[in-house]
Amino acid sequence: MPKKIPKIENNVQDRTSVAWKKLCEYVEQVAEKELTKFSPRSYLGPALFQQIFTLPESIGKLKKVRQIDLYGSKLKRIPPEIGEMESLEGFDPYTSYDLNWFPYEITKCQKLIESRISTRALFGNYKNRMPFPSLENNPVRYQGERVKCSICEKELPYKETQQYWISLRIGTDTVPLLANLCSKECRKEMPTPPEAYVQYPHKGGSNLQQPGFEDWRKAQMAKMPKKLLDQISHYKKLDDLRRLKEKLESGELDN
Numbered sequence: 105m106p107k108k109i110p111k112i113e114n115n116v117q118d119r120t121s122v123a124w125k126k127l128c129e130y131v132e133q134v135a136e137k138e139l140t141k142f143s144p145r146s147y148l149g150p151a152l153f154q155q156i157f158t159l160p161e162s163i164g165k166l167k168k169v170r171q172i173d174l175y176g177s178k179l180k181r182i183p184p185e186i187g188e189m190e191s192l193e194g195f196d197p198y199t200s201y202d203l204n205w206f207p208y209e210i211t212k213c214q215k216l217i218e219s220r221i222s223t224r225a226l227f228g229n230y231k232n233r234m235p236f237p238s239l240e241n242n243p244v245r246y247q248g249e250r251v252k253c254s255i256c257e258k259e260l261p262y263k264e265t266q267q268y269w270i271s272l273r274i275g276t277d278t279v280p281l282l283a284n285l286c287s288k289e290c291r292k293e294m295p296t297p298p299e300a301y302v303q304y305p306h307k308g309g310s311n312l313q314q315p316g317f318e319d320w321r322k323a324q325m326a327k328m329p330k331k332l333l334d335q336i337s338h339y340k341k342l343d344d345l346r347r348l349k350e351k352l353e354s355g356e357l358d359n
């Protein structure tokens with residue numbers, strides 16, 4: 105049976121709520137005090153933090169933040185302004201099971217080396233290959249009427265951009281990214297995804313063929329040093345011998 109294709113949900117956040125106002129206030133404080141850690145849960149408390157489904161665009165002001173802690177959040181998306189957080193080194197949204205994708209702009213955080221992401225929840229992950237929603241007609245809306253090209257940063261109305269998915273390495277994980285592109289030239293600027301992921305920017309939907317788990321496993325094996333592979337096949341042989349011995353002992357081979 106084909107897997108159900110999820111839909112993109114826009115307007116995920118009630119921006120009049122106490123939780124949201126407090127979060128915006130926290131962002132201002134972190135920016136002003138030039139703090140290096142951004143941990144909204146500890147400022148809002150767990151109850152209000154559960155009412156946060158995206159982050160304010162003002163996170164772009166957090167130029168000194170090196171670590172984002174979003175453990176156990178209910179977040180559904182991250183705004184593209186995360187790409188302006190130029191000091192970001194560590195990104196931890198672990199167990200945020202509603203975060204199925206990230207904005208392409210996160211690739212602009214050049215110092216980002218460490219991530220802890222629940223990859224099972226991601227579109228196209230190697231474990232269950234969750235289908236990608238269709239991006240025909242640019243269904244993803246961020247805050248505001250215009251959007252920047254994810255590559256050249258030219259500002260455009262949504263109808264003049266093309267939205268694409270691409271899976272790339274972020275920190276220590278391979279994650280699905282949403283890009284808004286102004287032109288074919290900008291599409292060509294995109295890097296090639298790692299092996300065993302769709303190898304080009306695509307629009308998702310029911311016709312998309314994704315590699316399987318076996319392709320991912322082979323790609324991992326190809327990366328292993330030869331010595332390690334030899335060791336594995338050695339143990340495999342031992343395992344075969346052990347099973348043969350068991351069969352002999354149980355009399356299974358006598359028939």
Ligand SMILES: [Zn+2]
Pocket residue numbers: 253254255256257258285286287290
């Ligand atoms: Zn562009």
